[in-house]
Amino acid sequence: MKVKFQGTIPKESTEFSSNEDVFCINYDNKKVVLCDGASESFAAKEWATVLANQYIESECINAEWLEKARFNYSIQFDKSDFSWSKLASYSRGSFSTLLGLTFDEDKKKVELLSIGDCIAILFDGNVKINTFHYLESCEFSHRPLLLASESKYDSFSNDDVISEINTGVWDLQHFEFPHILVMSDALGEWFLKMYERNNTSEWSQLLEIEDTESFLNLIEHNRKNNSIRLDDTTLISLKL
Secondary structure (H helix, E strand, O other): OEEEEEEEEOOOOOOHHHOOEEEEEEOOOOEEEEEEEOOOOOOHHHHHHHHHHHHHHOOOOOHHHHHHHHHHHHOOOOHHHOOHHHHHHHHOOOEEOEEEEEEEOOOOEEEEEEEOOOEEEEEEOOEEEEEEOOOOHHHHHOOOOOEEOOHHHOOOEOOOOEOOOEEEEEEOOOOOOEEEEEEOHHHHHHHHHHHHOOOHHHHOHHHHOOOHHHHHHHHHHHHHOOOOOOOOEEEEEEEO
8 A cells, every 4th residue: 555645625725724624544554544524513623533543443333433432532622611502512513424444455455434425436547447435426415424423413323333334345456556546525526527527637637646736736726617616625545
């Protein structure tokens, strides 16, 4: 697993602290994770950070995993100092997506899991092979499932597993030049729209990006043209 590029651009390009996308790359565990905190949340970035770190450290995601994440999130706040309005906001919860990849370099496989609308795209060279877990741009019009910091918002977990989690495996052994792009929702929707329109000159630029300036130029150009949603935007480019 070689990282060709990793970068994130906030909704407002100069307000880096406002970016609620969080990603981690762990070479020891051979894991990559991207979490997109929902803007309407009480503390979206903090919740996304807890989820990302815990994915890197854990073997599986289940109800126990989620409860541990909620505990690690809650201890960051001294609620005794909260005003009533801040406490009410806290009780409404924080929300985030999660997209995780685990690489088995010996077997040349990638295990994927997803809750929400961040996506991964597999290429062999410049040829798109597969996407996970959204396949078409129209799927981004649906409200995504989110992981919540408050259990009262759960509609998908039981004692053993999170039943709505999307999982998959990519077998890379038959591909000569496997290349994976991991991206948050605004960029994922843009890519799939460009691909569906056969606009290769646009979407193929993502495969070539190696520096932040190139990524920023691409995103700002498409924001000005209103061809990409104004949102925190993250790209991780992995060569295998």
